Amino acid sequence: MWKTARIGGLGALALILVLAPLGFPNAYFYDIAVKALFNAVVCIGLNLLIGYGGQISLGHAGFFALGAYGSAILTVTYKLPALPAMLLSALGVGVLAYLIGRPILRLKGHYLAMATLGIGIIIHIVLKTESGLTGGPDGMGVDPFSVMGFTMMGDRMWYWAAAALLVLAVWLSLNLIDSPVGRALRAVHGSEVGAEVVGVDTSSYKVMVFVVSAVFASLIGSLFAHKDGFITPDIGSFFRSVEFVVMVVLGGMASTFGSVVGAIILTLLPQVLTVVEDYEAMVFGGIMMGTMIFLPKGLLPSLVAGLRKRGGAAQ
Amino acid sequence: MRSLAKWGVAACAVVAAGVFAGAAQAADTIKIGTFLSVTGPASFLGEPEKKTLEMYVERLNKDGGVKGRKVELVHYDDGGAPDKAATFAKRLIQNDNVDIIIGGTTTGTSMAAIKVVEPAGVPFISLAGGIDIVDPVKKWVFKTPHTxxxxxxxxxxxxxxxxxxxxxxxxxxxxxxxxxxxxxxxxxxxxxxxxxxxxxxxxxxxxxxxxxxxxxxxxxxxxxxxxxxxxxxxxxxxxxxxxxxxxxxxxxxxxxxxxxxxxxxxxxxxxxxxxxxxxxxDQLAATDPQKPVVTAFKKEYEAAFKSDVSTFAGHAYDGLQIALAAILRAGSTDKEKVRSEIEKTSGYVGTGGLVSMSPEDHMGLSLSxxxxxxxxxxxxxxxx
Incomplete structure (x- = not known):
């Protein structure tokens, strides 16, 4: 039953992604859609850590930025092709996340939040000050993404690539959660002591999911750099890290589709809210507060629960 | 709860209607797009720039516009984030169909927008200081502040x-x-x-x-x-x-x-x-060609906003004047014509100094x- 629900969900997502461009009148809509899908992939990774692993990271924008700068520096300065540069950056970020993750994932609650926050800020500062390498606060230009003579150009092409990537990420995430690893993770989330008692190596599972989510962020960071063509250290700022966490929480923790919904809504909202101009921040804050008060479990889980309830009442 | 959801849907519909209504305006107006860092760390630059643009566009429309055509200002706040600036630049070009863009408070936001503006071919006057913006010269990119x-x-x-x-x-x-x-x-x-x-x-x-x-x-x-x-x-x-x-x-x-x-x-x-x-x-010699321009701008700005005039407001003023003069000379809002007229800007006396651009110099200010x-x-x- 669970299996059919999973395939159904994936199918629905794919269908929406295929049909959505019918409503896009111009390239600007594609651009926003690509950004939303990119964020969604990052959030799927982060949701594994937050929603299933029960850990928190306030430094994921740092990994995102490292991926972006890794690709930028390797392709622009060292003339490496885009694909190896992207994979190398992801590998580097993975190793870094592993080395950092081992000690800091022993921390819990606020302390873990502070430690990851610190890492994010350190990465941001390094990117800002190592101007010989990164171009400093004014940023650096990045060449378009090209593999074996084929260059990714235009927002439409990026849209299809991002959509394919999202489906892949959702599929990976759903499978991971439903595997022994996923069950172990959920056990860690439920009760770390309990998980240990039944023989789950909690610390290595925590580190593993931390690394996986960091690599997701790094890969998307690389693609983002190639797509936008220009990056500054601010893509790794503390505010961005918080934004990612908010997307996960808003969409609904421990729900892969919830993360996708959260990411898409939070990417679109600022664009829609330009209509109210000076009151943008206020309306944005109001929506966030309203969601947290009325739908504390996040958008998707609350809606699904609501629908179930209504369906039950009707019978 | 149910009625709450209904209201939510209604509110979304209203907002969406606003977005699409914005896209379908009369083609007769001259559309000037602008993205500025009105919030965020560079807000002390972006805020006066926005106020200046709004004030002068409003004044222009009161006086009958440019050759009878009204000017419409489309503004977005990028919060100082370059990727947002690039997205808004794309929005201005693709969705709002602006004729020209004046904006980019910081060098970072301007550089990010250039990646969008250059391939699209829309005249862009940046308000940021960095020399990278116009060196090397880019076909569609100009700037007003000193480097x-x-x-x-x-x-x-x-x-x-x-x-x-x-x-x-x-x-x-x-x-x-x-x-x-x-x-x-x-x-x-x-x-x-x-x-x-x-x-x-x-x-x-x-x-x-x-x-x-x-x-x-x-x-x-x-x-x-x-x-x-x-x-x-x-x-x-x-x-x-x-x-x-x-x-x-x-x-x-x-x-x-x-x-x-x-x-x-x-x-x-x-x-x-x-x-x-x-x-x-106030201290410039009476014979200084800049004297009337800067004293008038200072007086108007300080009267309107009750705060000291800033040079950043001046950059926005210069950008707007150069753009309007170019549109007037071009006689239309054809992008290529306007672009080449901006490039031909010569002897414009602005708050930043004497501006004379050329195909090799898209800033046009000298040390004087x-x-x-x-x-x-x-x-x-x-x-x-």
Whole structure:
């Protein structure tokens, strides 16, 4: 039953992604859609850590930025092709996340939040000050993404690539959660002591999911750099890290589709809210507060629960 | 709960309707797009820029527009984030179909937008300082503010006149100061200036006496040049005084606002710096071609907003005037025609100086656009 629900969900997502461009009148809509899908992939990774692993990271924008700068520096300065540069950056970020993750994932609650926050800020500062390498606060230009003579150009092409990537990420995430690893993770989330008692190596599972989510962020960071063509250290700022966490929480923790919904809504909202101009921040804050008060479990889980309830009442 | 959801749907529909209504406006108006950093760390630049654009567009429409065509300003706030700036630039071009873009408060946001503007082929006048924006020259990109290289050149020119050749630099290690420092090193040789000491500090350092002591003890230093922005230079100035240093002291155009004098207090006496004519509007000679422009702008701005005029507001004003003049000369809003008319801008007297652009120069300001001013009795005094 669970299996059919999973395939159904994936199918629905794919269908929406295929049909959505019918409503896009111009390239600007594609651009926003690509950004939303990119964020969604990052959030799927982060949701594994937050929603299933029960850990928190306030430094994921740092990994995102490292991926972006890794690709930028390797392709622009060292003339490496885009694909190896992207994979190398992801590998580097993975190793870094592993080395950092081992000690800091022993921390819990606020302390873990502070430690990851610190890492994010350190990465941001390094990117800002190592101007010989990164171009400093004014940023650096990045060449378009090209593999074996084929260059990714235009927002439409990026849209299809991002959509394919999202489906892949959702599929990976759903499978991971439903595997022994996923069950172990959920056990860690439920009760770390309990998980240990039944023989789950909690610390290595925590580190593993931390690394996986960091690599997701790094890969998307690389693609983002190639797509936008220009990056500054601010893509790794503390505010961005918080934004990612908010997307996960808003969409609904421990729900892969919830993360996708959260990411898409939070990417679109600022664009829609330009209509109210000076009151943008206020309306944005109001929506966030309203969601947290009325739908504390996040958008998707609350809606699904609501629908179930209504369906039950009707019978 | 149910009715709440209904209201939510209704609200979304209204907002969406607003978005699409914006896209379907009469083609008869001239559409000027702008993205500025009205919030975020660069808001003290973006805010006056936005106010200026709005005020002058409104005034223009009251006076009948450009040849009877109304001007519409489409504005987005990028919050200082370059990727948002790029998205908004795309939105302005693709969704709002603007005829020209004036904006880009910081070098970062401008550079990000250039990636969108160049392939799309829309004239873009940036309001940021970085020299990278127009060097190398890009077909569709122009800018109004002075560059940090010009500031360094003006300072070195003044030093040369006073016979100071061996100098010490102390600069911010990030952003504006960093870029200014690098440009200074590039042009110092041309003016026969030798930099014998080179110190840096962070924008948030509460004290720089250590760096200044090093400069004080360096042999043969004849003058000190500080490149920075915000409160950093005020701290350098105070420490300079505390250490009893008396060498000629220069600052960059980054501190050309009254706030600097307020922060640094008495220690700022005698400091020299390059500044736009707008800063010393009242002191310009009556024969100065910039005099009527800057005094009028200063008066109008200060009357409308009850706050001191800023040079950044002036950059926006210049951008708007150059754009409107080009549209008027082109006789249409055809993008290529307007672009080539902007490039032909010649002898425009703006708040930043005399602007004469060419295919090789998309800024069009010369060194004469900067005035050398000195702080005396808590106010700017024009010295050159």
């Amino acid at each position: 940090d290289r010009m500031a360094a050149e003006k300072v070195f020119l003044d030093m040369k006149k006073r016979g100071l050749t061996k100098i010490a630099m102390i600069s911010e290690d990030a952003g504006f100061g960093k870029s200014g420092h690098d440009q200074s090193l590039k042009v110092a040789g041309i003016y026969g200036i030798q930099i014998v000491a080179d110190e840096v500090y962070s924008p948030k350092d509460p004290d720089v006496t250590a760096q200044l002591t090093k400069i004080k003890n360096a042999a043969g230093v004849q003058a000190v040049f500080n490149f920075g922005f915000g409160q950093g230079p005020a701290i350098v100035t105070k420490n300079y005084k505390q250490l009893g240093m008396s060498l000629p002291f220069y600052q960059s155009h980054g501190v050309a606002s009254k706030d600097f004098i307020k922060l640094a207090g008495e220690a700022s006496e005698g400091i020299r710096l390059p500044a736009a004519g707008l800063v010393v509007a 656009a900067f005035r050398m001013v000195e702080v005396r009795k808590g106010d700017w005094v024009l010295v050159d």
